[in-house]
Amino acid sequence: MSNFTDAARLATAALRDLFDPTPLQRNDHLSARYGAEIWLKREDLAPVRSYKIRGAVNAMRKVRVADPAQKQFVCASAGNHAQGVAYACRHFGVRGTIFMPVTTPQQKIDKTRVFGGDSVDIVLTGDYFDQTLTAAQKFCAEKSAHFLSPFDDPDVIEGQASVAVEMLEQLGKAPDLVILPVGGGGLASGVTGFMRDECPGTAFRFVEPLGGASLTAALEHGGPTTIAKVNSFVDGAAVARLGSCTYEMLKWVDPAQVLLAPEDRICVTMLEMLNVEGIVLEPAGALSVDVLPSLAEQIAGKTVVCVTSGGNFDFERLPEVKERAQRYAGLKKYFILRMPQRPGALREFLMMLGPDDDIARFEYLKKSARNFGSVLIGIETKNADNFKDLFANMQTAGFSYRDITADEALAEFLI
Template identity: 45%
Template sequence: MSYFPSIAAIRSASETISQVASVTPLTKSNRLSDSYEANILLKREDLHQVRSYKIRGAFNKISSLTSEERENGIVCASAGNHAQGVAFACNHLGIKGTVYMPSVTPKQKIEQTQMFGGEWVDVVLEGDTFDDSFKSAMQFCNQNNKTFIHPFDDPKVIEGQGTVGLELLQQFQKPIDYIFVAIGGGGLASGLLGVFKTLSPGTKIIGVEPEGAPSMKTSIDNNKNTELEQIDKFIDGAAVQKVGDLTFEICKENLYNMSLVAEGKVCQTILDLYNRDAIVVEPAGALTIAALDAYAQEIKGKNVVCILSGSNNDITRTAEIKERALLYARLKHYFIVRFPQRPGALKQFVAEILGPTDDITHFEYSKKSSRENAPAIVGIELKSPEDLQPLIKRMKDNNFFGDYLNDKPDLFQYLI
């Protein structure tokens, strides 16, 4: 392996970032500990000034630049959190920066980047994914002789992220059996591996990715850094089409395992953390906790750390988060319902077809026509997944059933 983060370099990074990044808390979750019969600890990286661990790597890298590089200015590409870390560092160090972000980046992350950067940072929205922004940023960077601050595939960035591992060992004096870490490009996981493979080799580090963007797992399975053609962009902080070359080699050789989590499960985890623990996290920040179910038996009686990587969540996404959670739990269902064009058809549907605890949450009726039946798109929320088949049977028996949309993703996306 050509590069592996050294303890000396990570300790040096810890000194560098101490002027801007305080040590984040490591707290026990009584709820999760009771649920999994384990000692579940949360590393609160969501509590940085920029609300994510990205300040660590960004500041460590930018602080290492030469006077000439600082004078020429820097460029970065980011799905949002790295952008805020870079913006903060630029403002703090007085370095001009240009930040490229996907056009679909949540508004909250864009505004925070502009706020942290102030007059020192220009924000450019380009492309639909991080990878689109990355390509545009690299082109601009090369044309203008600026320094690129990579969000994950850079030794200084990796070493900065590795300071999380040093803090964990200082904060928890007993052996840490498992660490769950979200993987986007792999910078944080690589930094943690640099610490634990040297200082606590018995600790098992598990990388967690969204099911819709399994770039690291796919690469490890292929034994080659592989670019995905398409990804689900919802978990924006961990949605990259290709991980770093450096981070791939480090993770491939040293991760204990990779785990994939459905986006809907992540959404339910976000809601649980907010409603039950008063913790606000972004989708990527909930990945590690959402992965615990898959290891429930293995982690019993163990000391387990889940890294909450960030809390830059836009409140306007709440409706979509709830919707995805309900769909994943099989509690929200969409149908094309064929209503007979006669008086009382809707009343009959409500009174005789719906169950006593079923609730209509979406209704879109087409214009009347000369046909015997007119279709409507109907969303129904159930109290239990077991209520679905009886509902469909009643719809079919009474000639209301047109089609079930949840299992038809292309049609679902088009109609809903």
């Protein structure tokens, strides 16, 4: 047994003072679909609805043992790490100062305050996370406080390894495959660091959001590399740069083991898990389940564990998730129609719609010529193939249009 596995077991035991192991549940729906034993390690059911509490508690515990006089802790986070640190501060009776971007949704601020109570102060500063982080680190140095990294810290990684300790105890055997989401790499480092020692026959797949592939970039360049542009939709895993500590623990990974999940496809998975299973997952929490279709042939007949890493989902985002899911599935499209300015033209267009086609958006943008006007139209349908008929009818009738559904610049500006 290595020093790391010893430390992971100690971290797991210490967590029992705060909460019971999160459930490992066999999912009948997914198991039947893929002809496999699909288990979900439900980190979305942890006290702060995320595995982040594990690393925060373990790191704070070890600092307190090494330096009992240290009673001030600082972190920078807009989400799950902030809530984990707040919970840990209240548990250990220490002061926490949590820096969050000014743009952080009020729901996340309120939840952080609930978990921390009187033990934490929340400072809202910076429009972007980098600005928030700089302010947090400056404050930390001035106050001689201890900075708690969300992932790039050996003690945090040890804490996240408790997910694997529980998983093996609950399953009672080594799984054939474990699927892990990756942001900064703390969870993936901890779980693989423990399991590669304890069950070397287990295989791994790592899932990153397409717009935040920090592990992919690090493996490609031989070290942590900053991504120029990050899509922030999968906020729990949209990290611009993999950690240095986590890279050292993950540099053995074959790039072929890393899968990328398109943000809109993740929305389809989130809705399915909500509507079919009643499981609320945040975008990062759905990553491990999202890639199952692409692994279908490889996992048939095998025991697979998907780590659902978090369930901090603000239901005010549900319309956006539904919109993205429909667009990915081809059930909703937006296009700009050059509408003839003559009596009966609109009626003619409406007659082209099928019985399952609904107008979700209709807006005149401008009159581009005396005889034509540009119209933004959004159409929802029940079958993606219906758009073939609609567009064919429009072409036959001489209606000029441009499909902007996949045009990010226009869609962001107009929709």
